[in-house]
Amino acid sequence: xxxxxxxxxxxxxxxxSLRLSCAILGDKYRSSCMAWFRQSTGKEREGVAAIxxxxxxxxxxxxxxxxxxxxxxxxxxxxxxLNNLEPEDTATYYCAADGPQTASPCTLTPxxxxxxxxxxxxxxxxxxS
Numbered sequence: 001x002x003x004x005x006x007x008x009x010x011x012x013x014x015x016x017s018l019r020l021s022c023a024i025l026g027d028k029y030r031s032s033c034m035a036w037f038r039q040s041t042g043k044e045r046e047g048v049a050a051i052x053x054x055x056x057x058x059x060x061x062x063x064x065x066x067x068x069x070x071x072x073x074x075x076x077x078x079x080x081x082l083n084n085l086e087p088e089d090t091a092t093y094y095c096a097a098d099g100p101q102t103a104s105p106c107t108l109t110p111x112x113x114x115x116x117x118x119x120x121x122x123x124x125x126x127x128x129s
Contacts, residue, residue, distance in 0.1 A: 001026045001027060002024065002025065002026040002027050002029075002097075002099065002100070002118055003024075003025045003026050003118075003120075004022055004023070004024055004025075004095050004096070004097060004118055004119060004120035005022065005023045005025060005120055005121070006020060006021065006022045006093065006094065006095050006120040006121065006122060006123040007020070007021050007022075007023075007123060008020040008021045008123060009092075009093060009123030009124045009125045009126075010124075010125070010126070011126040011127075011128065012085055012125075012126075012127055012128075013127070013128050013129075014085060014086055014087055014127055014128065014129050015084055015085065016085050016127070017081070017082060017083045017084075017085065018082045018085065018125060019079060019080070019081050019082070020036070020079065020080040020081075020082065020093055020095075020123060020125075021077055021078075021079055022034075022036075022077060022078040022079070022080075022095030022120055023075075023076070023077050024076045024077065024078065024097060025076075027100060028076070029100045031097040031098045031099075031118075032052065032053035032098045032102075032103045032104070032106065033050060033051070033052055033053065033097060033098045033103075033104050033106035033116065034050065034051050034071060034078045034095070034096070034097045034098075035047060035048075035049065035050035035051070035069075035095070035096050035097070035106065035108070035116065036048040036049050036050070036069060036078070036080045036093055036094070036095055036096070037093070037094045037096055037113050038089075038091035038092065038093045038094065038125075039091055039092050039094070039122075040090060040091040040092075043091075044110065044111075045094070045113045046060065046108075046110070046113075047060055047107070047108030047109070047112050047113065048060055048063065048067065048069075048080065048093070048108070049063065049067055049068075049069035049080060049108070050069065050106050050107075050108055051069055051070075051071055051078075052106040053103070053106070057069055058106070058107075058108055059108070060108050062088075066082065066083050066084045066085075067080060067081060067082050067083065068080070068081040068083075069081075078095055078097075080093065080095075082125065085125070085127045086127060087127045087128065087129045088127075089125060089127050090125060090126050090127045091124075091125060092122040092123065092124050092125075093122065093123050093124075093125055094119055094120055094121075094122045094123075095119070095120040096113065096116040096118060096119050096120070097116060097117075097118045098116060098117060098118070099117035099118050102117045104116050104117075
């Protein structure tokens with residue numbers, strides 16, 4: 001069994017930074033897709049960044065070079081560095097991954113959250129102007 005546990009959210013002013021962490025706990029395996037999504041009130045969950053089975057890093061267009069996704073194999077943890085935050089980035093951020101027996105296309109297109117099997121509980125990022 002695998003569990004994802006996020007941490008690192010909080011409140012910052014516009015222009016500030018946060019680092020989100022996601023510990024992937026339980027059975028050891030190399031997920032074919034690890035990703036961060038976010039959801040704000042009244043909106044559908046959207047992809048932010050992902051690392052696919054070839055270790056390619058993918059980002060949503062709205063990231064504009066401000067965020068960086070990374071993975072630490074030794075700690076089996078996923079990270080998302082958020083820089084130059086804007087009020088529009090306010091949302092609950094979720095870490096997600098393929099399960100041991102699944103293989104999603106690992107895209108960030110609308111609705112792509114439906115293809116990932118494992119989810120954390122979410123961590124809130126609040127950016128004030």
